[in-house]
Amino acid sequence: MITAFKRVFLVGFQNFWRNGWLSATTVSVMVLVLSMILGLLMISVLTEAVVQHLENQIDISVYFKPKTAEPDILQVKNNLLAEKEVKSVEYVSEDAALALFKERHKADTIIAQVLEELDANPLEASLNIKAKAPDQFAAIAKFLEKKEYAPLISAVNYYENQETIARLSSVISAIRKTGLFITLALSVISVLVALNTIRIAIYTLKDEVTIMKLVGATNWFIRGPFLVEGVLYGLISATATIIVFYPIMFLLAPYVDNFFPGSDLFLYFQRNFMTLWLILLLCGIVLGVFGSMIAIRKYLKI
Amino acid sequence: MILFDKISKAYNGHFALENITLNIEQGEFVSIVGQSGAGKSTLLKLLIAEEKPTSGRIFLDKQDVTALPYAELPFLRRRIGTIFQDFKLLSQKTAYENIAFAMEVVGKSKKEIQEDVPQVLQLVGLEEKAKQFPNQLSGGEQQRVAIARALVHQPDIIIADEPTGNLDPLNTWDVIRLLLKINELGTTILLATHDREIINTLNKRVVSIDKGKVIRDEQNGRYIL
Structure with a gap:
């Protein structure tokens, strides 16, 4: 053998x-x-x-009404994170939004001037949400329509971007x-x-x-x-x-x-x-x- | 020892062999003669189960060759050393390796192979061509390698299909003398040939086949067709 x-x-x-x-x-x-x-x-x-x-380019943002307390926003963030469709949520406070805005338009003197004139920060705090898959944004948007969030939220930009997201997906x-x-x-x-x-x-x-x-x-x-x-x-x-x-x-x-x-x-x-x-x-x-x-x-x- | 029992073999309805019955005892030297196309080769092919008969049975020591399961065929073939008409040497192997292959197949040890193969090479006068490949050898030399391979593992039976077809008269008689010597040692030999001179000199049993039928079977036979 x-x-x-x-x-x-x-x-x-x-x-x-x-x-x-x-x-x-x-x-x-x-x-x-x-x-x-x-x-x-x-x-x-x-x-x-x-x-x-x-896929990473796609996200939706929820804008909160001015004067919404930060703990409330963070509460929404935690609720979102508990959802299975959500991959990540990024909190952008009013101040951070302003800083970002200034940074982005620092070459533009008119905008800088306008901002100088304003006393208060005109920007809203927001949460940038990414989904695990692009077809899950609808579900997330729906989640944000709940009655309890209505007094806090000023806008969800999903509905404007809906078509683009669908096409990309x-x-x-x-x-x-x-x-x-x-x-x-x-x-x-x-x-x-x-x-x-x-x-x-x-x-x-x-x-x-x-x-x-x-x-x-x-x-x-x-x-x-x-x-x-x-x-x-x-x-x-x-x-x-x-x-x-x-x-x-x-x-x-x-x-x-x-x-x-x-x-x-x-x-x-x-x-x-x-x-x-x-x-x-x-x-x-x-x-x-x-x-x-x-x-x-x-x-x-x- | 070997019994062909009412063997017929047809190719596309044409009978190459018809109702052949032949009994060969152990130690016999049987020449099968006939013109080309008479059915000599077919008869030998049936014995090593290279082909299956259309009807009839072949017994080797009570064992029905025609009913042998596929997996048993190698073991049947190891008992029979065949010298093929077209030599059937392995073109990828040297003369030495071709002969050694027959021993490897049987499972002989390296030592036995190293002892026996040079001896057999010497017996057929090819000790100097051991390392040549078949395409580097002449027809006669290839035939002698084929002969060496058929007998090196000491089979019970040797089938020789026109083993002298490519040899000059001197070599022819060497081969015949070799076969006779092996036969004396007890090996059964089946020799298919149409060489009148060999048959007439051998003075052994001769089976004459014509158009697929045995027309004559006699001890001390002569070549008559």
Whole structure:
């Protein structure tokens, strides 16, 4: 049993080496396939970053009537935080709102002058609310319509922005769905290409398989070396792919960051280097082994 | 030891073998003669279950070969050393490895392989070509590798399908003498050939096949068609 095992390993390596060109082409195709998979993975990471960035842009604000006591506002904030749809609530006091307003318009002398003339702060305190998903704002707005809040609240800006929020939210879900569809379609194509390549590689050896059977080899004794080769295909192509990707990601990242600020693609790649390699390794080995097993099946029937 | 019991084999309705009954005892040296296309190779293919008969049964030591489960076939084939007409060498392996493969399949140890393979290579006169691949060998040399592979694991039966087809007269007689020697040691030999000279010199049992039927079966037979 152990001798058989050793033989199978040895012959697997030997075949890989002796069929140099065949192995090289098979590995090349698998590198392309795995690059496709890794590329899709990176793109989906990017899409998710963009989508999250977009989602973070959306919020609604509740403005409180002047002279509302701060504890009351904070009470509303705590009530909001207890709701399951709410992701975060930011309190902006009247003073903070004024400071923010001044900061934003400091270049504009007329506004500065007008503010000088006023005795009191004309701005209202507000809560900026972010939802966990863009389609939950309606529920939050509804929550704020409760009778008990009516004396405090002067306005909720959801109703003005309702249409924009809805549009943005549909764009986000469209991006997600299209991304998923494209990823799935391309993955299926890549997998088929990989399986077909392995099938052809084994097809060229079909006579050998027949001969081995006629000499009295059992199926597993014949399959074994092909399994070892399949694992080698996976191992080498996964490692080659991730090594090739490293400089590509490094060179590409600045341009990507220009388009999608804050995506930090290269950082993500570096941090998850091992995980990505393991994913590719798994894909490669599963493809190599699974492909070999299917391809060899019909030649073993004799 | 081997019994072909009313064997017929048809390809697309055309009978390659028709109602053949043949009994071969252990230790016999049987020549099967006939023109090409007479059905010699088909008969031998049925014995190693490379093909299934259309009807009839084949027994090897009371074991019905035609009813053998798929998983048992490797073990049947290990009992039979086959010299194929088209050699069937593994193109990815050297002469040495081709012969060693037959021993690896049976599960022989590395030590046994290292002892036996060089001996067999010497027996067929190829000790210097051990590291050559089949496509680097001549037809006759490939045939001798095939012969070496068929006998290296000491099978009970050796099937030889035109084993001298690619050999010059000198080598031909070497091979025949080799087969005779193995036969003397107790191995049953089935030799398919259409070489008149060999048959007439051997003076052993001859089974003549024509158009899928046994037309003559005689001890100390001669080549008559």
